[in-house]
Amino acid sequence: xSLLPQASRMAPRIDWLIIGLLIISVAVLLLVFGLMLLxxxxxxxxxxxDRGKIAEKTWRLEIGWTAATLLCFLGLFVWxxxxxxxxxxxxxxxxxxxxxxxxxxxxxxxxGGQREINSLHVPVNRPVxxxxxxxxxxxxxxxxxxxxxxxxxxxxxxxxxxxxxxxxTYRLYCTQLCGVDHSAMTGWVTVMAPADYARWLAASRTxxxxxxxxxxxxxxxxxxxxHHAGLSGGGGTVRAPSLNxxxxxxxxxxxxxxxxxxxxxxxxxILQPKTQIVASYEPVMPSFKGQIDEADIVKLVxxxxxxxxxx
Amino acid sequence: MSITLEEARESYLTEEGTLRSWLLxxxxxxxxxLYLGSTTVFFFLGGIxxxxxxxxxxxxxxxxxxxxxxxxxxxxHGVIMVWFFLxxxxxxxxxxxxxxxxxxxxxxxxxxxxxxxxxxxxxxxLIAIYALFAGGVDTGWTFYTPxxxxxxxxxxxAIVLGIFISGFSSIATGINFIVxxxxxxxxxxxxxxxxxxxxxLYATSVIYVLATPVLAITLVLLAFERIFRVGxxxxxxxxxxLLFQHMFWFYSHPAVYIxxxxxxxxxxEIIPAFSGKRLFGYHFVAWCSVAIAVIGFLVWGHHMxxxxxxxxxxxxxxxxxxxxxxxxxxKVFNWLGTMHKGFVRFDAPMLYALGxxxxxxxxxxxxxxxxxxxxxxxxxxxxxxxxHFHYIMVxxxxxxxxxxxxxxxxxxxxxxxxxxxxxxxxxxxFFGFNLTFFPQFIxxxxxxxxxxxxxxxxxxxxxVLSSAGAxxxxxxxxxxxxxxxxxxxxxxxxPANPWNATGLEWQTPSPPPHINFIVxPVVTQxxxxxxxxxxxxxx
Numbered sequence: 001x002s003l004l005p006q007a008s009r010m011a012p013r014i015d016w017l018i019i020g021l022l023i024i025s026v027a028v029l030l031l032v033f034g035l036m037l038l039x040x041x042x043x044x045x046x047x048x049x050d051r052g053k054i055a056e057k058t059w060r061l062e063i064g065w066t067a068a069t070l071l072c073f074l075g076l077f078v079w080x081x082x083x084x085x086x087x088x089x090x091x092x093x094x095x096x097x098x099x100x101x102x103x104x105x106x107x108x109x110x111x112g113g114q115r116e117i118n119s120l121h122v123p124v125n126r127p128v129x130x131x132x133x134x135x136x137x138x139x140x141x142x143x144x145x146x147x148x149x150x151x152x153x154x155x156x157x158x159x160x161x162x163x164x165x166x167x168x169t170y171r172l173y174c175t176q177l178c179g180v181d182h183s184a185m186t187g188w189v190t191v192m193a194p195a196d197y198a199r200w201l202a203a204s205r206t207x208x209x210x211x212x213x214x215x216x217x218x219x220x221x222x223x224x225x226x227h228h229a230g231l232s233g234g235g236g237t238v239r240a241p242s243l244n245x246x247x248x249x250x251x252x253x254x255x256x257x258x259x260x261x262x263x264x265x266x267x268x269x270i271l272q273p274k275t276q277i278v279a280s281y282e283p284v285m286p287s288f289k290g291q292i293d294e295a296d297i298v299k300l301v302x303x304x305x306x307x308x309x310x311x
Numbered sequence: 312m313s314i315t316l317e318e319a320r321e322s323y324l325t326e327e328g329t330l331r332s333w334l335l336x337x338x339x340x341x342x343x344x345l346y347l348g349s350t351t352v353f354f355f356l357g358g359i360x361x362x363x364x365x366x367x368x369x370x371x372x373x374x375x376x377x378x379x380x381x382x383x384x385x386x387x388h389g390v391i392m393v394w395f396f397l398x399x400x401x402x403x404x405x406x407x408x409x410x411x412x413x414x415x416x417x418x419x420x421x422x423x424x425x426x427x428x429x430x431x432x433x434x435x436x437l438i439a440i441y442a443l444f445a446g447g448v449d450t451g452w453t454f455y456t457p458x459x460x461x462x463x464x465x466x467x468x469a470i471v472l473g474i475f476i477s478g479f480s481s482i483a484t485g486i487n488f489i490v491x492x493x494x495x496x497x498x499x500x501x502x503x504x505x506x507x508x509x510x511x512l513y514a515t516s517v518i519y520v521l522a523t524p525v526l527a528i529t530l531v532l533l534a535f536e537r538i539f540r541v542g543x544x545x546x547x548x549x550x551x552x553l554l555f556q557h558m559f560w561f562y563s564h565p566a567v568y569i570x571x572x573x574x575x576x577x578x579x580e581i582i583p584a585f586s587g588k589r590l591f592g593y594h595f596v597a598w599c600s601v602a603i604a605v606i607g608f609l610v611w612g613h614h615m616x617x618x619x620x621x622x623x624x625x626x627x628x629x630x631x632x633x634x635x636x637x638x639x640x641x642k643v644f645n646w647l648g649t650m651h652k653g654f655v656r657f658d659a660p661m662l663y664a665l666g667x668x669x670x671x672x673x674x675x676x677x678x679x680x681x682x683x684x685x686x687x688x689x690x691x692x693x694x695x696x697x698x699h700f701h702y703i704m705v706x707x708x709x710x711x712x713x714x715x716x717x718x719x720x721x722x723x724x725x726x727x728x729x730x731x732x733x734x735x736x737x738x739x740x741f742f743g744f745n746l747t748f749f750p751q752f753i754x755x756x757x758x759x760x761x762x763x764x765x766x767x768x769x770x771x772x773x774x775v776l777s778s779a780g781a782x783x784x785x786x787x788x789x790x791x792x793x794x795x796x797x798x799x800x801x802x803x804x805x806p807a808n809p810w811n812a813t814g815l816e817w818q819t820p821s822p823p824p825h826i827n828f829i830v831x832p833v834v835t836q837x838x839x840x841x842x843x844x845x846x847x848x849x850x
Contacts, residue, residue, distance in 0.1 A: 004757050017686050018756070025676040032672050035647045036665060045587065045654040051844035054652050058592045061648070062641065069640045073633035073679070080683030081626050087688060088622050103462070137458040138552055140617065140692060144758025147689040151618045153553070154457065155546025158619050171767060175692035175760040177451045179462055180379045183763035290547075 007170055007191060008146035009163040010087065015147075017079055024072065087148065090161035094129035097122070098210075098298040101132065101139035101152045101174065104181040109298055113213060114204040118187030120172065122164050123197040129161040131263055135294045140176035143189055151176055157264045164191040214303025217296055221288065229307055240285065241278045247308040252279040266301045320829065322725060322822040337422035338825060343407035344723070345429050350404060351792070353395040353436060358788065360388035365747075365781040371768045381764035382449035383465070389452025390443075394474050395436050397704055398566060401573035402519075403432070403484055405715045406512050408723055410488060412816035412823060413506055415497025415832040420490040421483075428483035435477030442469035451762060453563070456544035456555040460536040468537055471530045478523045481569075485519030488512055497815065499834035503597070506814055506838050507590060510597040511576030514604035518565045518572075522608070526562035529555065556618055560611035568607040570704055571671075572600055574711030575642055578664045581714050582646050583839040584812040585661035586653030590839045592645040599638035606635040616687045625684055632682040639675050643668060652844055658810070659733025663714030666741040670706025674699060677752065695755025698748045706744050713740070713791060720795065721805030725822040728802060732794040739787035746780025813840050 006012050042049060097120065098109040109115045122128045132141055134154040141160060142149040150160040174185035192200060208216075218224055228242035247266070250258045254277040259265055269276060270292065273285035292300070323340045326332075333341060364384050367373050373381065407425065411418050419425050442448060448470050450459040459467055492505070492513050532543045533555070542548025544555040583590045590596060612620060612628030646668055655661070677699040681687045690696065713736075720728050750773040755761075759770045766774070808817035815832050816823075 003753070014685050014689055017683060018680065018689070021680045021683060021686060025673075025679070028676055029672065032643060032647065033669060036650070036668065039647070039650040039653070040655055040657075040665075043586070043650060043653050043655050045656045051652040054588070054844060058595075058648070062592050062595045062645075065644050066637060066641055069637050070634075073636060074630075076679060076683050077630050077633050080685050080687070081629055082685075084616075084625065084629075084684030084688065085622055087685060137462050138455055142692070142758070142760065144689065144693075149617050149688050149692065153546070153619055155552075156619070171758070173758065173760045177382075177453075177455065177458065177762045179458060180382060180449065182382070183378060183760075183765045186767075 005145045005166065005168070005170065006147075007164055007166040007168065008148070009165050010083075011145065011147045013083060017083060020079065021076065024076070087161075088159070090129045090159065091127045094127035094161055095123070096129050096131060098302075099130050099132040099141060099152070100135060100294045100298065101141070101178075101185075102135040102294075103137065103179050104174070104185040106139075106141070106172070106174075106185065106187055107295060109210060109295065110201070111210050111302060112201055113206050113209040114201060115206070116204070118172075118185075120187070120189045121197065121200055122189065122191055123194050124167050124191050125163065125165055126194075127161055127163045129159060131298075132158050132160065133267075133294050137178045138176050139174045139178050139185065142173045142175040143170055144173070145170035146189075149175060157267060164189075167191045167193055167196075210299050210302035211306035212303075214299035214301070214306075217292075217299055218303055221292065221300075223300075226285070229304070239282075241281060243304050244307050245309070247305045249308075253277060254279050254281070263301050263305070266304050267297055270297060270300060320820070320824050322820070323825045324725070324822050326825050335426070337418070337426050339407050339411050339419050339422065339425060340723075340823065342425050342429055343404050346399070346403040346407060346432070349429075349433055349436065350396055350400045353391050354400075354788075355792075356440070357388050357391035357396060358785065360384045360391070362781065362785055364388065365778040367764065368766070368774045369778050371766050371771050373765045376764075378764040379449060380447075382451075382762070383443075383447030385762055386448045386451055387443045390439060390448070390470060390474065392704075393452055393566070393570075394477055395432075395439065397570040397708055398481060399432065399477075399484070401577060401708070401712050401715065402488065402512055402515055403429075403480075405577065405712070405719060406488065406508075406573065407484075409719060409816050410491060410509065410512065411495070412722075412819065412827055413509055413814060414492065414495055414500055415815045415828060415834070416491065416495035417826050417828070419487045420494055421487050424483050425487055428480040428487070431483070432477050432480040435473045435475070435480065437473075438476065439470050439473030442466035442473060445469070453559060454530075454533060454555075455559075456533065456536070456550070456552045457547065460533060461545050461547065468534050471534050475527055475530050478527050481519045481523050485516035485523075488516040489520070492516075497832050497834055500815075503594070504834055504836070504838050505597075507579035507593070507596050507600070508573075508576035511572045511579070511600040514600040515569050515572045518569050518604050518607065522562045522565040522569075525558060526566075529558040529562065532558075553615070553619060556615055557611070560614045561608075564611040564614065565604075565607045567700075567703070568603050570708050572603060574667065574671075574708040575600065575639075577711045577715035577718070578646065578667050579642075580812075580814070581660045581664040581718050582649045583841065584718070584810050585656045585658060585664070586650050587656075587811075587841050588649055588653035588839075588844070589837075589841055590645070591648030591651070592641075593838065596642055596645050599641050602638045603635060606631065606638075610635050613682060613687075616684055617691055629682055629684050633679075636675060636678060636682070639671075643672055643675075654844075657734070658717075659728070659730060659737050660714045660718035660810075662734055662737035663710050663717065663740075666737060667707055667710040667714060669741070670702050670710060670744060674702030674707055677702065690755055692760060693755035694751040694759050694761055697761050698751035698755060701748050701751075706748070710737075710740060710744075713737070716791075716795075718810070719816070720798070721809045722816060722821045722823070724799055724802070725805050726798045726802030727805050727809065728791075728798045729794050732790060736787050736790040736794075739783060739790070743780055743783030743787045747777050747784050748780070750774075750776045750780075813838065 100107040106118050108120050132152040134152045139152040146162045148162050170189045172187045226240035246261045251261050271289045277283050448465040450463045535541050536543050542550040544550040610632045613632045616625050754773045805821045
């Protein structure tokens, strides 16, 4: 199975599952085709072989092969499900990269402010978590060499993660039909040694980090009129909660529930502020839906995230 | 009204010859032929689209059409083949013809509803064809939102209307079969004396009746959102795109079993007939059809393992998908058990049935790959999936349809098809099919996404192989069209029971008279009551 490079920690483990499935399939095919050929020859209509009596009671055989099939399937189910659960449980120390899909390109933004189109650079042997959303239709971010794939939906953040373990360049594809030029929505993932990656980050720096760009937007969109954020940052805590230290902390809501403020929560609070009201505050914040594009929301999220340590 | 015995024996084909007598007929046999004509047209329309796609994919940058046209081709291919060929074909042609014959009845329970359903089918089909030729649709046959409601150009609403209307034809056929099988069985024909074809059509009919309305309402909501900008599925309007996928697959996964169950039924008739032996494990095979129909309603989520549903729901849908595969596996073992110690003949219907077993088994086994969650993540939305479902739908179902068509052809037309050509076509279909679709498994594993008008050059060799196979397959599908037509005029006259098969349909002349049975038959024997081997050996 070396037709396709195994370029992530997960790749060989998924290949073993596929090899296991392949072995079972070949065994069953040999059995089915073997019996078919055997019976075709042995019991052809003009053969005079002694056929004896045919079995009257068949239920023992039926129960037998039903149980054998079921048992084999249960094993495959457990194997596949365990690996799958790991695919969706990112380690806490993953490097975050933001991916925004739109017809027909991938926009990639790094915490340091670097950005590129249809290209993703990652360091080797370090978990990378992609936070993905779409500006229009459903896309799907797929890197066969890593054996990962996940739909990218408009209106929400989806996550996929991997640890690339072999430097090189690998193809990435959109695998969810997204319109006319779906087949052109492809690109490359470049896996680099840590030193090379650091050099690439430095060379691609555009001035401000993502969080710094977010801070500018925070002023421009008037968020700072109500929310306190950062050391100098605007607003009080009377009309709206302070955003210092919010990210990653539990937030008590007015309906009595508590949510942990992650990227999805921040994003939803910008676009649908009425759905999750922080306890003891009035629902006065207007929705910014349709006024901020996904790339800018990513920057605002990065800015608020950068305040996680400020209490 | 009284008729003479001579008139009663006149075949349904020659009884009245006017166009009007055909277009206003309520005879299930004539309606079956009307359906056969119209589904054949759709099969070749969908086939032309497939041929154009395989031609396009001979070169990495696309040989003949633009990206947009390619998208329209695969959408047209999918819509036509799914809704206007695979979903209806076996029930409305073979089923319509043989259900009353198999149960010893003169017609279906609601003959006029049967004719009405054909008109609905034709109306829906014409609207869909209009939509495809007036500019087409490029959303794929799955119509995922918000692409279909907000972004795609083209005649989405028209094609959805066509599918909506033809859905009522499915529902009418389903109700007709259910009532007929319950109410019109000949004296002595108990449930456990029914041929398996009827069990599987019964299970299919239940799915028609229960699942099609869900598709209908989904398509109505889609059209509403597209026309009136009502937010149901589009997040920009406050909707949820995953809701569409749930509703769509709640119909479209059971629809897979609508497509395959009748094929399994056909094969369960052919294998005993050409093995000269009773069907192995009759009760298990019968109840497996019911089990597939029931569990088939609970596995739709396996189309969405990478769509953004929760990990827990994926795990539940994965194990249910393994459960639904068990009855299919049991059926395969029972067909093999039927051949064991039989007297196996190799007429064309049997070759098609054996081809079905082989290709269906491969389709089923590759389904296990896709039900295994982590493997699905890598393989889904690639050519692996394309190959997998074509093995079931085309390798399996279309082979079964051709098997059944050859098996009952003498009964339907009163003529024998040319046996040698039938065998040649069956063998060509098997090999042409494998050459077309086996390379696609490898393409999928290597990561080639489906629905790509252009592709990276490393995939070219396998694509060329696949297109070469498609050429063989195209010839193999054209062959029966030619020799079956020929046989209508030149084929040898068929006796009432050319295969020495059991079943009531073989006890009436070929072709049957309008009223099917001059004397209502009485059933006293179990199904597939072929003589035991020791009795046959001394014949």
